Amino acid sequence: MNASDAARPPGSVAAAVDVLAGAVAQAVSGAGRAFRLGEAVGGWADPVVGLGAVRVLGADALAPFLFTGRPPSASDVEVVRAALRVFPAPHREDPGDARVWRCRDWALGEVLAHLGVSEPGSNQAAALNSGGEGGSAGESAWPVWSAAVSRLSMLALPAVGGPVREQVRRRRRDTWRGLARAMLRHDHLSAARLARWLALDAAVSSESLLGAALSHLELFTAPPPRVRLEIALARRLWEGG
Amino acid sequence: MPEGVTAAQIPVQALKSVAELGLAMSLVDREAVAGAEDAQAAGQLADFAWGQLDGGSLLYRRQLDDPASSFPMEVYASFVRAGYRHRPLAALCAHLVGLRVARVRELAPHDQLAVVAAARQLGLPAPVDPLVLVERTWLGGQPEPWMLDAAAAYALTHTVFHLTDFGADPGGLPQELQEYLHLWMPVWVDVVTETKAWDLLAELLIVDACLTTPQTYPQAWEHLAQAQYPDGMLPRSATTAPRDPEKAFRNHYHPTLVAVIAGTLAVSRSVGARV
Numbered sequence: 419m420n421a422s423d424a425a426r427p428p429g430s431v432a433a434a435v436d437v438l439a440g441a442v443a444q445a446v447s448g449a450g451r452a453f454r455l456g457e458a459v460g461g462w463a464d465p466v467v468g469l470g471a472v473r474v475l476g477a478d479a480l481a482p483f484l485f486t487g488r489p490p491s492a493s494d495v496e497v498v499r500a501a502l503r504v505f506p507a508p509h510r511e512d513p514g515d516a517r518v519w520r521c522r523d524w525a526l527g528e529v530l531a532h533l534g535v536s537e538p539g540s541n542q543a544a545a546l547n548s549g550g551e552g553g554s555a556g557e558s559a560w561p562v563w564s565a566a567v568s569r570l571s572m573l574a575l576p577a578v579g580g581p582v583r584e585q586v587r588r589r590r591r592d593t594w595r596g597l598a599r600a601m602l603r604h605d606h607l608s609a610a611r612l613a614r615w616l617a618l619d620a621a622v623s624s625e626s627l628l629g630a631a632l633s634h635l636e637l638f639t640a641p642p643p644r645v646r647l648e649i650a651l652a653r654r655l656w657e658g659g
Numbered sequence: 660m661p662e663g664v665t666a667a668q669i670p671v672q673a674l675k676s677v678a679e680l681g682l683a684m685s686l687v688d689r690e691a692v693a694g695a696e697d698a699q700a701a702g703q704l705a706d707f708a709w710g711q712l713d714g715g716s717l718l719y720r721r722q723l724d725d726p727a728s729s730f731p732m733e734v735y736a737s738f739v740r741a742g743y744r745h746r747p748l749a750a751l752c753a754h755l756v757g758l759r760v761a762r763v764r765e766l767a768p769h770d771q772l773a774v775v776a777a778a779r780q781l782g783l784p785a786p787v788d789p790l791v792l793v794e795r796t797w798l799g800g801q802p803e804p805w806m807l808d809a810a811a812a813y814a815l816t817h818t819v820f821h822l823t824d825f826g827a828d829p830g831g832l833p834q835e836l837q838e839y840l841h842l843w844m845p846v847w848v849d850v851v852t853e854t855k856a857w858d859l860l861a862e863l864l865i866v867d868a869c870l871t872t873p874q875t876y877p878q879a880w881e882h883l884a885q886a887q888y889p890d891g892m893l894p895r896s897a898t899t900a901p902r903d904p905e906k907a908f909r910n911h912y913h914p915t916l917v918a919v920i921a922g923t924l925a926v927s928r929s930v931g932a933r934v
Contacts, residue, residue, distance in 0.1 A: 594842070595846050598843065598846045601804075602805050602846065602850045630803050631805070634805070
């Protein structure tokens with residue numbers, strides 16, 4: 419977060435998500451100084467929007483700590499705990515949306531555990547310890563499956579295993595098909611999310627196509643902050659973060 | 660065909676529509692999976708098309724007028740497939756294929772493959788090795804699949820048509836390109852179906868039928884069936900066809916013929932009735 423962001427605090431959670439996504443993308447790209455989650459969302463007139471942004475980005479907000487090896491500070495952890503307190507997992511009627519939130523919270527729990535942070539609050543323990551679950555589409559045809567998997571890109575982090583990651587490993591061709599389809603449909607967010615999945619377990623030999631896809635998204639699409647974050651994470655994963 | 664003009668003055672587009680009709684009917688004849696009525700209709704349409712070409716003489720006169728053009732030979736090859744002959748034109752073609760110029764035509768690689776395919780149909784030696792040509796095609800480069808645009812898509816389809824002789828020889832398409840198509844065709848079929856580009860979709864389904872192992876894409880066929888008009892016309896895209904029959908023909912004969920070819924080859928592959 420830079421000085422100009424602090425001068426113009428986001429007026430909504432959505433805007434705060436964009437600001438935080440930008441800060442995380444910058445941090446995982448190796449640019450700038452050490453990432454501090456508290457700083458990235460602090461100093462705003464309305465601190466709640468910052469906590470909302472942390473809640474939305476979930477484990478991704480902690481990605482800089484995963485890639486740099488620098489542990490989160492006590493205040494970083496407190497920001498996460500505060501976000502979980504202020505914004506418990508919302509009830510979602512749509513089963514797909516509900517599953518996304520459960521996976522988001524599970525990924526957050528996995529990353530916190532990997533970073534050596536004990537369980538945040540007991541009211542979140544059940545959600546955070548759901549043990550992961552398979553993607554909603556299971557063995558569906560590749561267009562439906564890849565669309566569902568792209569929504570679960572928050573699980574595509576080195577510290578997070580689970581059945582969805584195994585599905586992507588098994589259905590690598592279908593993941594590629596989903597990415598190509600998203601590119602052709604100019605659905606850059608889905609394309610970036612699927613690129614992130616492919617980058618996570620990219621074979622050593624591979625996949626020069628992945629570099630071409632990431633460069634295409636960077637150069638041709640003027641990506642908004644959420645897309646830029648997915649691209650930054652994908653590139654860091656692919657280039658050996 | 661316009662009257663009162665020389666063969667050289669007939670617009671290429673008029674010849675192309677007759678040529679494409681001849682191509683489609685030659686494939687219906689070759690695959691022999693149409694019912695008796697449809698087979699008879701196909702034969703009558705082929706006769707009509709050959710008659711429009713003055714029994715081949717129109718092509719012969721055009722070739723005499725423009726020795727450098729490969730178009731007359733390409734058109735003639737389709738009719739040879741269906742059993743028609745014009746001996747003087749055949750002699751011209753044999754002479755032209757053997758010239759040095761036949762090896763260095765300034766044509767896109769997939770268009771050069773059309774000439775090679777025509778030569779093969781006429782029993783003539785290939786002026787250029789098709790496996791050399793294929794490396795220079797879009798498909799041969801196995802590009803990033805999201806870089807497919809309309810021009811590349813049609814180049815790709817025609818590359819496969821000519822390498823495999825519209826599915827008569829699936830092995831004519833190198834194995835690595837079969838694998839490339841197996842990986843990415845589902846994406847292109849999905850996206851082209853969504854955009855309702857029926858002409859291109861039908862060509863992609865022909866490509867599928869030309870592969871060693873077709874995927875068949877039943878959902879794509881459902882969409883084409885729904886898009887088809889009661890009189891059998893398939894519109895080029897999600898447009899309303901003109902009421903005027905001549906205008907409708909001009910705008911939408913191509914996708915309709917492509918659908919005939921695609922349907923014929925799909926049925927043929929599914930029943931295993933390969934020639």
